[in-house]
Amino acid sequence: MVLPSFRRLLRRAAWALLFAVLAALGLLLARAFEARGKPDLMPWHRIVLAQEIHADTFDARATWANVLSREQQAFDDLHAQLAAAAVEGEFRYEKDSRLGARMGERDWNRSFESTPAEPRGGVLLLHGLTDSPYSVRTLAAIYERAGFAVIAPRLPGHGTVPAGLLDVRWQDWRAVVRIAMRELRARVGADKPLHILGYSNGGALALDYALDALDDARLPAPQRIVLVSPMVGLRPFASLSRWLPLFGGFGYFEKSRWIDILPEFNPYKYNSFPTNGALQSYLLAATVRARVAGRSASGRLARLPPVLAFQSVLDSTVSSVDVVHALFDRLPANGSELVLFDINRANLLAPMFRSAAAGEIDVLHGTAPRAYRLAIVGNLGADTLEVGEKRYEAGTDAPVERAIRLAFPADVYSLSHVALPFPCDDPLYGSAPRTDEDYGIRLGTLVLRGERGALQVSAEQLQRLTCNPFFAYLEGRVADVLP
Template structure:
């Protein structure tokens, strides 16, 4: 009997082993098919690479090489980096059509629209008598410019504000193929240490970020809960934070594996998208590495949130306010609603959701998912305050703020703002910019020196007629309800200053 059992056990072990081999083989074949398929797509379908995709700068910050420097040295390295950029671009073929119409040509309208693009670099808005200090962090592929309006809102309330340029950004798209999460994390800590050192204990210290900058701001805050050397912020300000990506993002770990083969044609494998670089403050081309690094950042953040909840440290979390559009095709709203805010308890934490335009004239073309999200949050139990910016009623374009506190009490706050004609929603790339922004504003007349803003372009035609996707031009690039965020900032600062007195 014993020998028979041993025989059956051996047979079962062999079958299990064979099954494991088959599953592993199938998985490897699937990965190989994905890699080969993406490689064929990149090589055959993506446009030609330009110098800004292939050439690299040598003065960029690296956590491995420069992790112990202070912020002053970080800025000195940034000076050298932009000197390197000027020398590099001066060597390019000025007759190349792609260059002529790019952000890198000083004579191009895009360069002039941004007045030389000074906000691709870290900057500080100083104040002679600050009541507080803030560190703001921009998002993936863009630049410190995306935090400029929020920085100015805080500065108008007597804050000194530092906006950090993350490694890999503001110079050449090629530099995004080198950047690593550890570089971003190290840069944030260096900048936060600098800002905190300038902030007396009696003054407020805020940290905030947009998109992946929000990821990094949250990660720093969670790290500070249990790490005494890190100063804990008094408040966290988030705009469209990247907290959750689709599962497909994990494929970025393997997509560009064939890029290591030293064949020039395979250089395009490092890119998910190669697009004309006309935007003075945001890269349009998108490397595989960008997805890889932000996927790592969001996974690390999710683990940190879970760990803080399990350990009880989450109770020390400073007040978090998030401005988020219900429809967000970049990172989705569910990262904030399903992952971040369920961990936060107390009315001091507030989620502001900008609903879609629910005017009755648009009801026939609206998708049901956004309303389902609002209904679920409004009717379910919450430990935080929820604000919903929405139409007063289906017959009106005017919006109000519907506030629901954790106890279930509701109130309505009137505004003087209306949905502009032909705008159906705000979204990820629109939230941080005022409607009259000279680069991204949608308002008629937005722009600079007779050059219309990118957000105000009205082009219609067939896809393929121009080098830019016409669909991309239909995406709203600035926020008609920015005054609500600006007013929010004023109320937050006033409230926090009042609490400091007691």
């Protein structure tokens, strides 16, 4: 017999659940209606590439040659569909666009690779979400100069059209990573070291693979993990994105499948952003965090190879706090190191920082003992733009300081998520781009001034730092861990 008081409790709980469901549905509907006010969808927001790579079409016998063959078929299909739906204009996918590689030049939207005659080792480089292999090209060059074989795969859904991310799953990315690592091992031999380097979303994939290799002897195990702005934690909104596409099947709400619908003026990165892309990164990052926590608690993380990671203290894409506390604080004492790039505290704009931004380095530094080395790159003093390194060895809280002969540009108040892998002479993203390569636009030099509300892209997005003034330091630190 159910007691009256218990029945009342059940009714209250049922009503509370109903109100919660209705509130969530109302929020989703509101966002779906809001999405209808976004710009019109273009062909590149709808194109479906039947030959794109999916995990369920590849089995354990799939080879790197299979991946490259499917990639070629996908690009052939893309070019045919764009030609059939030609749109006049000057942006990336429009007729006679000048953006991107010229005829006969390397298309950095595609996978790239290189293998010396006698490789010292091999490295797999994984690009970020909405990016292309272009984002790891300069990092790859560090390894090429050291005699390493290099493979940088184009991850499914990337490098083609933004619509490629509408139906991709993070397991599709995982499948390509496994195939590429098998190919890398075959190229360098059983006795040479393997590294895996991931930028942003690619950082989560690198960790995911390294964790798999701990439990599966059939997977070639990396001896070193290098992470740049690793996507270990994301904003909670990404979890909501799993429900927004529910309305996308109705023409009236088709735009609800998109977080952003923007002009495509970047030849090697999407500006438009599908909700499914956010969801897949959210699921991947959540999976990696849970796996790291579980293996740390059970002691099975002890065999993880050393991790070298670079992270901007201010990062609006990934959670710097999660990089520190959900990853590094759980790592074994295996020689891992985290490099944090602090804000510019000598800048004239420093008093304008929000208190949370100014104090973020203290939150990340913390007071608990660390099993890893921590390096903080920041101003040598409050009155100078010159920067130095404070290095805290594992288990100590007394830094060793040294100058690194670099300085903050006077107009830069912090690094950003998208800046770290690019030197400032990068031909596309650099603030002082070299001119031996021309992709039709110099995104790092754009300085736009005018009235607000006139641009399709937010001024804040265009002002985001796109290159790393301390890339020479990052480059040297990566070179230091090469055998």
